[in-house]
Amino acid sequence: MTPNMTNEEKYALLEDFINQQENKSTSLIAILHYAQELFDYLPNDVQTFVAQKIGIPTARVYGVVSFYSFFTTKPRGKYKINICLGTACFVKGSDKIYNEFKKQLSVEDGEVTQDGLFSIHPVRCIGACGLAPVVMINEDVHGMLNAKEVAPIIKSYRDKEGM
Numbered sequence: 001m002t003p004n005m006t007n008e009e010k011y012a013l014l015e016d017f018i019n020q021q022e023n024k025s026t027s028l029i030a031i032l033h034y035a036q037e038l039f040d041y042l043p044n045d046v047q048t049f050v051a052q053k054i055g056i057p058t059a060r061v062y063g064v065v066s067f068y069s070f071f072t073t074k075p076r077g078k079y080k081i082n083i084c085l086g087t088a089c090f091v092k093g094s095d096k097i098y099n100e101f102k103k104q105l106s107v108e109d110g111e112v113t114q115d116g117l118f119s120i121h122p123v124r125c126i127g128a129c130g131l132a133p134v135v136m137i138n139e140d141v142h143g144m145l146n147a148k149e150v151a152p153i154i155k156s157y158r159d160k161e162g163m
């Protein structure tokens with residue numbers, strides 16, 4: 001995400017990126033990735049903009065966005081808490097950790113806390129089964145967790161933000 005940029009600047013960068021693509025239509029996924037990097041999610045306005053600039057029906061963009069789980073149409077927190085519910089993590093109690101995050105933050109899947117800091121996202125195996133149960137918060141990996149560690153972890157991010 002690029003929080004210090006205005007939306008106008010983000011749209012300008014996105015347009016430049018689209019114009020650099022040799023075959024705009026086959027570059028749709030790369031364009032949407034870039035758009036999500038800029039805006040952090042893909043609201044309808046951004047999807048419509050992409051469709052218009054490429055010259056394809058908006059429905060095709062919607063279709064791609066809803067097909068791939070790495071695209072999201074909802075705003076996310078500054079810290080995205082990806083909780084692995086894959087088998088290895090699940091058998092080691094990741095459901096308890098997941099419920100504890102929801103309880104501590106008073107949010108459901110995909111919702112953002114009122115302070116805008118956190119959102120919770122259940123995910124499938126993230127390839128770190130040896131550390132099960134695993135939670136990734138942005139790029140940080142927290143492994144071998146138990147539910148008691150959830151509150152201190154949240155606090156450490158709040159402290160970082162001075163909140």
Ligand code: FES
Nearest residue numbers: 084086089125128
């Ligand atoms: S199942 Fe959780 S990292 Fe593989």
